[in-house]
Amino acid sequence: MPEQWKFDHRGPIRVEGGIKARSKRGSIAQTWWSQRFIEVLESFGMGGRLQRGKKYARSGQVLNLTLSTSVVVGLVQGSRPEPYRARIGVKAFSPQQWAHIERELAGQALYAAKLLAGEMPTDLEGVFAELGLELFPSTMRELTMDCSCPDWEIPCKHLAATCYLLAESFDEDPFQILAWRGRSREELLDRLRTLRGTQQVVAEETSAEAPLSEHLHDFWTSPSPARTPEVPAPGTPVIDELEPLPVTVDGTPVTDLLRPAYRAFRGGE
Known part of the structure; x- marks a missing residue:
């Protein structure tokens, strides 16, 4: 067997300063959105293999975790001196899809208010579903995983540890889920504020002005001068x-x- 495919059964090299899961026992995910992420992974038949990474996640073997559009990368210290590189990828939504999502969210005051307050609406998945989109991947084809370790199983314990710490990062900041799909917190909130402001102006103008059909008879006439308020003469009793x-x-x-x-x-x- 080639040297690069041999497994070292001495266990991982212990490190100081790694990222440790806050949960010490039981379930790691705490909020509905992070629990949903783990449920999705388990629905792919990954439940047993994910458990292998819990110990790594809780003992601080993950040195670094970065999230960007479509890709999460974890550097995980295994039994070899060089940390393994574990990657989890998902397809980002296109700019056109995000434009539809943002209009839908801005059009519903409750969703917009919660997001602007930093909260994740409990039925947010339904908004995506109405647009024919899925916030979380529903099949393995929508999710890609790879690791530089010699373990051929997916997910290996390095990927599993990365998944658990990713779920905890979703607990801490639910906007990470949306950033993974291609829209950062700042971009989304700026768009919602802009769209909400535009809708407010349109609503006020619509309610303040009569339809054009009611002004066809005087459309080309000059507007009536504004009425000048009468000023009482000096000395007039109140x-x-x-x-x-x-x-x-x-x-x-x-x-x-x-x-x-x-x-x-x-x-x-």
């Missing part, structure tokens, strides 16, 4: 600046009876 009071005393309007008193008060100022 009571005369108000609407007349609908009260009379022996047939005399109460305003006429009160006017001398208001003039007297004004004269004493």
Whole structure:
């Protein structure tokens, strides 16, 4: 057997300062979206093989984890001096698909409000499904995995450890899922704010202006000049600046009876 295909059964080289899973026992994923990610992987028949990586994830064997559009890369220390490079890939959505997603999210106030507040709506998958898209891969064909280790099984323990720490990164920041699919947190929120602002302006203009069909008769006429408010003459009693009071005393309007008193008060100022 060639040297590069021989396995070292002495166990991994222990490292200091690696990324350790926060969970010490039981399930690693805590939120619905990270649990969903692990469920998807297990649905591909990976459940047993994923378990092999839990020990690596909890003991800090993953030295580094980076996420970019379509690709997650983990550097995992195994039994050899050179760390293994584990990669998990998924297809990013196209700019056109993201434009549809953003319009749909912006058009629903609850989704937009939660995302702008940094929360992941519980039924976000449904929004993608309505557009014929899937937030999480549904088949192995949509997910690619490879590792530089000599283990031929997929996922190997290095990939499995990377998957678990990726799930925990989703716990900490759900926008990582969307970034993996091609839209960073900043880009998505900027687009939602822009779209929400545009929709607000359109809604206000629509509610404030009558349809064009109601103005066909005067479309080409000049608009009516704005009404200039009347300014009371100097010395006018305050009571005369108000609407007349609908009260009379022996047939005399109460305003006429009160006017001398208001003039007297004004004269004493």
